[in-house]
Amino acid sequence: MRRDVFQAIADPTRRAIIVLIALQAMTPNAIAGHFDTTRQAISKHLRILTECELITQEQQGREIYYQLEVKKMKEIDKWLEQFRKIWESRFNQLDEVLLTIKKNKK
Amino acid sequence: MRRDVFQAIADPTRRAIIVLIALQAMTPNAIAGHFDTTRQAISKHLRILTECELITQEQQGREIYYQLEVKKMKEIDKWLEQFRKIWESRFNQLDEVLLTIKKNKK
DNA sequence: TATATTTGCAACCGATTAGTTTCGCAAATA
DNA sequence: TATTTGCGAAACTAATCGGTTGCAAATATA
Structure with missing residues (x-):
């Protein structure tokens, strides 16, 4: 039985539950x-x-009362980290291109 | 048919594919x-x-050649944003507690 | 004590999933 | 031209998923 954070947040209802109990703990009845x-x-x-x-x-x-373990959410954040580096560097590359264009215009 | 970013990254093979082609585009054969x-x-x-x-x-x-659309990954990042606020504020609260303890020790 | 409330668990069901094998098509190559 | 290569699509299968109904257990209340 596969059971990881990514599979957990795949379901929209579960994501909604997560958001719901993020700020305050709730009972199953209240959530339902x-x-x-x-x-x-x-x-x-x-x-x-x-x-x-x-x-x-x-x-x-x-x-x-069910409460969100916020720090577990960081696991997703951690996985995203590697792509964050890429998308930031891609932007930097774009910046460089724009800079080169500007220089050539002079 | 539900088809969103969260369902896409739920599968470990798909996550591996994403990581694999993140840096350079690849053909299906090469990926396989x-x-x-x-x-x-x-x-x-x-x-x-x-x-x-x-x-x-x-x-x-x-x-x-298949290539990652890195900016689409930001959608996940965007959803995490709301929790980032919480886990940062929780840390701040912890910092305050530790600060209070320190002060009381004086 | 009898009853109502809150909850988790098991059994079942239709839909979806991730994988396989088989096939057809288009591009490269002999 | 005939064959190989790279690819997606279709059909099928076993497993899993998200939902339901029907319990039983524990706690609160009359």
Whole structure:
């Protein structure tokens, strides 16, 4: 069973859940209230998100509050890092081209 | 058929392809040489990546060179932006706590 | 104690996925 | 011209996915 951060954020509902609980922890019922599906479906998403450690849970009586593990999101950021270098350098190359054109105009 | 950047990078093979062609354009055959699958399977991945505009192709005789559309990767970066604010502010809060501890020690 | 609420889990279902094999087409080469 | 090479598309398959319904367990409330 493949279960990584990238597969976790592939589903739009899971991305919405992530955004939803980013600022404050929420119970499955409360989360499900924001979507047009059953609570069980949301529960499944929460299980997947938990399995790849994107969220953590905190029991409070019979309620369970789910919270985003923001630092796990950095894994995506880390992967993007290598491309950030490229797209920045490509811009630099473009800058150089423009600079050369300017110089030639003189 | 859902086809967005997040679904595109969900597959580990596709992520590897993206990394592979990030620096220089490559033909399907050359790409397939790096993996333990058939060229046709790679071709399918390339189609998906093309459909969500993550890569572009350039015909050269009977060869087709695939190249990464780096700027499309920024879409992921853009989505991460909202969390970057959170994880930075969380760190700031931690900094403040540590600062308070330091002050109290005086 | 009896009942209601909150939740996770299992079983099932249709759709999608990633892979395979087979094929046809166009370009290069003998 | 005949053959090889590079490629995408179609048909098929096993596995996975996202959703459903129907439970059971634990906690709160009457």
